[in-house]
Amino acid sequence: MNDMNDSGALFSGQMVAALRHARHVVVLTGAGVSAESGVPTFRDAQTGLWARYDATALATPDAFRADPALVWGWYEWRRAAVMRAAPNPAHAAVAALARQVPELTVITQNVDDLHERAGSAGVIHLHGRLMQPRCFQCGTPWRYPAGVPDEPEGGRRVTPPDCPRCAGPIRPGVVWFGEGLPADEWQSALAAAAGCDLMLAIGTSALVYPAAELPQIAVNTGATLVQINPQATSLDGIAHWNLPGAAGITLPALLRAAFVGGMNETA
Numbered sequence: 001m002n003d004m005n006d007s008g009a010l011f012s013g014q015m016v017a018a019l020r021h022a023r024h025v026v027v028l029t030g031a032g033v034s035a036e037s038g039v040p041t042f043r044d045a046q047t048g049l050w051a052r053y054d055a056t057a058l059a060t061p062d063a064f065r066a067d068p069a070l071v072w073g074w075y076e077w078r079r080a081a082v083m084r085a086a087p088n089p090a091h092a093a094v095a096a097l098a099r100q101v102p103e104l105t106v107i108t109q110n111v112d113d114l115h116e117r118a119g120s121a122g123v124i125h126l127h128g129r130l131m132q133p134r135c136f137q138c139g140t141p142w143r144y145p146a147g148v149p150d151e152p153e154g155g156r157r158v159t160p161p162d163c164p165r166c167a168g169p170i171r172p173g174v175v176w177f178g179e180g181l182p183a184d185e186w187q188s189a190l191a192a193a194a195g196c197d198l199m200l201a202i203g204t205s206a207l208v209y210p211a212a213e214l215p216q217i218a219v220n221t222g223a224t225l226v227q228i229n230p231q232a233t234s235l236d237g238i239a240h241w242n243l244p245g246a247a248g249i250t251l252p253a254l255l256r257a258a259f260v261g262g263m264n265e266t267a
């Protein structure tokens with residue numbers, strides 16, 4: 001799984017010590033942390049009705065204006081997948097880490113609620129939340145009917161509901177490409193990245209901005225950067241340690257190595 005260091009330990013002793021003695025840890029996650037829960041990443045090829053579309057093209061205000069039923073259908077299909085999914089050991093490890101270090105800040109690019117369902121509190125959602133729709137026109141929050149939307153495997157067009165206040169179309173509560181990030185969340189993320197002494201970048205290709213700036217900001221302010229990702233990314237060059245494994249295996253193992261008794265004792 002991970003590069004064995006010369007003493008045969010799974011992780012370098014220096015890295016384990018850095019985590020064990022960290023004062024403020026930031027965990028930055030991307031779609032890869034939810035991959036083992038069966039939630040497709042942005043890199044994964046789109047399937048069914050969406051196979052003909054590039055995700056970054058669908059996730060835009062223009063795409064919604066041009067074909068609201070296509071885009072709303074896509075988000076209903078993703079929401080169904082997330083509601084059927086369960087947090088995996090990586091989400092559980094992030095939640096357990098909060099009890100092992102003096103201060104933990106969880107920053108995610110994911111619009112799913114798997115960190116929260118695993119027990120993480122105060123998660124900073126840079127790109128919004130699938131479960132918080134609102135009116136595209138007047139911004140009035142809207143509530144989904146109870147239950148998992150019954151979406152066909154291959155997806156389908158679904159006309160978005162009308163806003164009870166202005167009859168405008170309801171949109172997903174996510175940040176689309178070309179839209180600014182929520183100001184408070186972004187300011188909190190910037191402050192945490194600049195103030196932490198160790199950042200774990202987990203399951204992100206670090207290609208979407210401004211979120212992809214956070215690891216560099218952490219390194220520039222003296223933090224140790226540890227990346228967990230089975231593939232190479234643009235972070236390989238700035239990370240102090242690259243752990244080329246699946247988050248659901250690597251992160252629990254790292255916690256066990258760093259904290260006596262690891263997760264079990266705290267779970």
Ligand code: BV8
Nearest residue numbers: 030031032041042043109177178180203204205209231247
């Ligand atoms: C903005 C919500 C302006 C919606 C998302 C600077 C340079 C270049 C471009 C830009 C720039 N600044 C801005 C831009 C434009 C754009 C951008 O970055 N484009 C990219 C494509 C080049 N940014 C924007 O548009 C941002 N807004 O700039 O607005 C503005 C400013 C002020 C006022 C008004 C306007 C908004 C960006 C947010 C867009 N919304 N999501 C939705 O979900 O539908 S982004 C979305 O894509 C995700 O949230 C995430 O951020 C990104 C996908 O990246 P990842 O999460 O990393 O996932 P990915 O699939 O790519 O990779 C998965 C990784 O996991 C892989 O590396 C894989 O190896 C790994 N993995 C797989 N399995 C596992 C694993 N790892 C561990 N364990 C495993 N088991």
Ligand code: ZN
Nearest residue numbers: 135138163166
């Ligand atoms: Zn409205």
